[in-house]
Amino acid sequence: MIKNATLELIKGVSLTTDSLFSAMASIVIGLILAEVLYRWILNLSKSTKYVWILNEDTAKLLRNFIIIGSLLSAFDTLGLFDIMVFGSKLSRVIAGFLLFYISYLIGKKVQDYWLIKEGAEAQIKAKVFYYALVTVGFFLALNIAGFSGKLTTIIAAAGITGIVLGFSAQTVIANFISGIFMYFDKPLKIGDPVEVGGYSGIVHDIRILSTRIRTWDGLLVRIPNEKLFNSEIKNLAKYPARRVDVIVGIAYKEDVERAIKVIRETLEEIPYVLAEPEPSIFINELGDSSVNIAVRAWAPSEKWFDVRTQILQRIKEALDREGIEIPFPQRVNWFAEELRVKLEH
Amino acid sequence: MFGKIKLAQGSISIGDQIINIKKTGEWFEYLRGNVRKKIIGDILQILPAPAKGYGVKLMMVRLEEEIVIAPGSRVEGFLTVPVEVSVRAGEVEVDRFSLGREKYALYGTLERGVIVRYSRGSLQEKPNGIGVLKVRIINKGTSWGKVDRIVFPLLDVMYYTKDRAFYPLVEVIVDKGIEAINTGEPPMDGLSVVGELKKLSFKMRW
Numbered sequence: 443m444i445k446n447a448t449l450e451l452i453k454g455v456s457l458t459t460d461s462l463f464s465a466m467a468s469i470v471i472g473l474i475l476a477e478v479l480y481r482w483i484l485n486l487s488k489s490t491k492y493v494w495i496l497n498e499d500t501a502k503l504l505r506n507f508i509i510i511g512s513l514l515s516a517f518d519t520l521g522l523f524d525i526m527v528f529g530s531k532l533s534r535v536i537a538g539f540l541l542f543y544i545s546y547l548i549g550k551k552v553q554d555y556w557l558i559k560e561g562a563e564a565q566i567k568a569k570v571f572y573y574a575l576v577t578v579g580f581f582l583a584l585n586i587a588g589f590s591g592k593l594t595t596i597i598a599a600a601g602i603t604g605i606v607l608g609f610s611a612q613t614v615i616a617n618f619i620s621g622i623f624m625y626f627d628k629p630l631k632i633g634d635p636v637e638v639g640g641y642s643g644i645v646h647d648i649r650i651l652s653t654r655i656r657t658w659d660g661l662l663v664r665i666p667n668e669k670l671f672n673s674e675i676k677n678l679a680k681y682p683a684r685r686v687d688v689i690v691g692i693a694y695k696e697d698v699e700r701a702i703k704v705i706r707e708t709l710e711e712i713p714y715v716l717a718e719p720e721p722s723i724f725i726n727e728l729g730d731s732s733v734n735i736a737v738r739a740w741a742p743s744e745k746w747f748d749v750r751t752q753i754l755q756r757i758k759e760a761l762d763r764e765g766i767e768i769p770f771p772q773r774v775n776w777f778a779e780e781l782r783v784k785l786e787h
Numbered sequence: 788m789f790g791k792i793k794l795a796q797g798s799i800s801i802g803d804q805i806i807n808i809k810k811t812g813e814w815f816e817y818l819r820g821n822v823r824k825k826i827i828g829d830i831l832q833i834l835p836a837p838a839k840g841y842g843v844k845l846m847m848v849r850l851e852e853e854i855v856i857a858p859g860s861r862v863e864g865f866l867t868v869p870v871e872v873s874v875r876a877g878e879v880e881v882d883r884f885s886l887g888r889e890k891y892a893l894y895g896t897l898e899r900g901v902i903v904r905y906s907r908g909s910l911q912e913k914p915n916g917i918g919v920l921k922v923r924i925i926n927k928g929t930s931w932g933k934v935d936r937i938v939f940p941l942l943d944v945m946y947y948t949k950d951r952a953f954y955p956l957v958e959v960i961v962d963k964g965i966e967a968i969n970t971g972e973p974p975m976d977g978l979s980v981v982g983e984l985k986k987l988s989f990k991m992r993w
Contacts, residue, residue, distance in 0.1 A: 681897055681898055681900075682893060682895075682897075682900050682901055682902050683893045683897060683900065683902065710890075713840075713888075713889035713890055713891065714891060716891055716892050716893050716902075716905075717849075717890050717891070717892045717905045718847075718849075718892035718893055718894075718905065719893060719897075740893060742841075742891060742902045745841070
């Protein structure tokens, strides 16, 4: 028969055989549960379409969380964590913190997974999930830590802190509010080619306080949301099609009608020059040195740059092939008095 | 042309494209224009694919002659349309190219439109060309209808014979508006099929 013997391992901490058994049971159950959950999620990850959340990383994190949780529970049973922190047991505070940390890690990993798998377009979705999970994790952690009863106090404290911070960090708040307005106004989204604040490039990221643009030559430009919100934003891909405008000058001696026909046929051969709306080609100006023909062709917005370069190159090639001259600038000089030229041999 | 082929030294002609196969040591060299691949194995599949180009989801066929249809009437016919060719080794796509002229258009307004694959064609009684679309135009309305273009959603499913690629049957329903339904169904009997069977409807708003 086993008696409930009392044992003093650490000074002031007494252990009974009952509490030892309970602690051990807690660890064993925790280990089994952790392993079962790990294997279950792992198996599920091979067949589910929700791999973004049910994957090996999540399985590992949850397994570790359960193992550490069972250890904490065991220590708690043994009375090793009978220390009060802000009116709550240390073990509960640690468990709460751990839960919050695990939520953060899962959120981060899901976010990374989405970005790798679906690219920049998934940024908003990934961020919403991340912040939602972290927020839920935060409140659950407060509950586990035993601070939920003091939630109103925390919120009130946060409110006061917010006001104090608000006065001392007006720019930050302005950027934050502008970020929220921009979210609803949607003048641009991640992946859009834009011209803003004197910079031109691709929107790389839209954050709470700032928007990041990767310029065409590969530089990172961080624009505070307040500045962005008050700037003129030129979104180069908001609409499905964009027009390419080119001026082609031909010599006065050339047949304009034939030149227009050559240009029209050239445009028809370029796949991304849209058939509808039809390109328009017309004499734009009788210039100093050339008859200037305006070429206006529509292209899918994402192909605009390629189309422009192709149009220029192919028109030049076609006009050369047809023997239509693109003249150099010419100037006729008139002299007030007759020009005398002396030839020397 | 379409179907499974056993690789051997020589050339394969598909429309305006030519694939050259060279036997070099233990492998075959696949050459088409600038595309060069080494094939370790000797079976390839040459299959038709919808002409999605750089990733569009719709095709617009501008009719050379408008179709004017009486209420309660129906008409069936064939259009010659662009098609793509997917050369595959098992499930791996070795090469993909477009047959005929590649062209796009904006369907809809400049603000809310969408870029679609574009072609022009005339309704004919018999299939003609490599890429074929069979359409069935039905006027379910109470007044005469007019169809000057057909815009239909591109599905992954395609049908084929050795010489021709067929899009699934497209039904154009003329009523208060015009609706194009890619039925996913074979346009004719006796065709081989590739891709997942589906059905998709598209309301032609513009």
